Amino acid sequence: xxxxxxxxAVSMVTIQVAxxxxxxxxxxxxxxxARGLKxxxxxxAFITALELGVTTLEMDLAVTSDxxxxxSHEPWMSAAYCSDPTGKVIDExxxxxxxxxxxxxDEVKRWDCGSKVNARFxxxxxxxxTKPLLSDVMVATENYIKNYTRYEVDYNMEIKSMPEGDTxxxxxxxxxxxxxxxxxxxxxxxxxxxxxxxxxxxLKYWHAKYPHVRLAALVENLKTIDENLKxxxxxxxxxxxxxxxxxxxxxxxxxxxxxxxxxxxxNDKTEMLELxxxxxxxxxxxxPNRAKEYKMTLNIQPAKN
Numbered sequence: 152x153x154x155x156x157x158x159x160a161v162s163m164v165t166i167q168v169a170x171x172x173x174x175x176x177x178x179x180x181x182x183x184x185a186r187g188l189k190x191x192x193x194x195x196a197f198i199t200a201l202e203l204g205v206t207t208l209e210m211d212l213a214v215t216s217d218x219x220x221x222x223s224h225e226p227w228m229s230a231a232y233c234s235d236p237t238g239k240v241i242d243e244x245x246x247x248x249x250x251x252x253x254x255x256x257d258e259v260k261r262w263d264c265g266s267k268v269n270a271r272f273x274x275x276x277x278x279x280x281t282k283p284l285l286s287d288v289m290v291a292t293e294n295y296i297k298n299y300t301r302y303e304v305d306y307n308m309e310i311k312s313m314p315e316g317d318t319x320x321x322x323x324x325x326x327x328x329x330x331x332x333x334x335x336x337x338x339x340x341x342x343x344x345x346x347x348x349x350x351x352x353x354l355k356y357w358h359a360k361y362p363h364v365r366l367a368a369l370v371e372n373l374k375t376i377d378e379n380l381k382x383x384x385x386x387x388x389x390x391x392x393x394x395x396x397x398x399x400x401x402x403x404x405x406x407x408x409x410x411x412x413x414x415x416x417x418n419d420k421t422e423m424l425e426l427x428x429x430x431x432x433x434x435x436x437x438x439p440n441r442a443k444e445y446k447m448t449l450n451i452q453p454a455k456n
Contacts, residue, residue, distance in 0.1 A: 206302075212308055
């Protein structure tokens with residue numbers, strides 16, 4: 152029995168070592184899973200991203216009235232891709248009335264957020280699908296990794312909050328953050344988790360209370376890197392700006408400060424290649440299949456049905 156266990160352990164180490172030699176250092180993150188190909192922030196989108204060899208799953212979080220953490224970009228039902236439980240398309244001017252923070256999850260899961268055509272993503276496969284619980288996403292993707300892809304990706308989770316939305320569309324940053332931490336800690340090793348936010352209040356709270364978790368500063372303003380870091384009050388693990396705001400010198404400056412640079416949302420192939428040549432550490436994309444064409448992702452073999 153001991154010999155069998157020893158041989159199994161040796162074989163597993165051999166597999167891990169052999170596989171690790173093939174791993175890229177470049178971090179391609181599937182934006183909302185693979186939004187260009189499957190309905191965003193859904194389990195099918197995350198599975199597709201895994202099959203395309205992303206090294207990180209990027210997603211957004213919201214909270215329901217019964218304190219369930221849901222994977223959703225908006226804290227309401229978006230008219231762009233959601234239909235109500237009767238199949239009715241909602242008006243964009245009315246969408247914020249369908250506030251997820253005022254619904255329990257049983258109400259949320261009755262909405263179809265995958266069948267409606269999203270004009271921005273003509274390649275996106277349409278399917279009837281609901282906004283999932285974060286716990287269900289973690290279970291589904293970890294099971295898929297275990298059974299098929301066998302590469303443990305990271306999870307980049309955005310806490311979607313803003314001062315004017317506190318207690319109206321989401322909890323306060325402290326309550327929201329603790330809810331996420333306590334949930335994620337039940338399912339994942341925290342060294343595979345990144346918390347990102349445009350709301351620096353969130354990052355400051357995590358830096359103080361959960362300093363062992365990697366943080367990413369999302370940026371879309373025109374301030375300098377140093378100005379943003381001064382406002383933040385510390386140097387995060389990752390600086391994540393709109394890719395259009397980057398230059399070679401800014402990437403170099405981030406590296407000098409000890410930060411990785413992961414811009415968003417990079418969908419054009421030419422821009423993918425240019426940014427990689429500029430020495431970014433990865434990028435967030437709606438189309439991981441395009442990055443795969445240039446061998447920027449893991450060489451994952453599709454699962455056999």
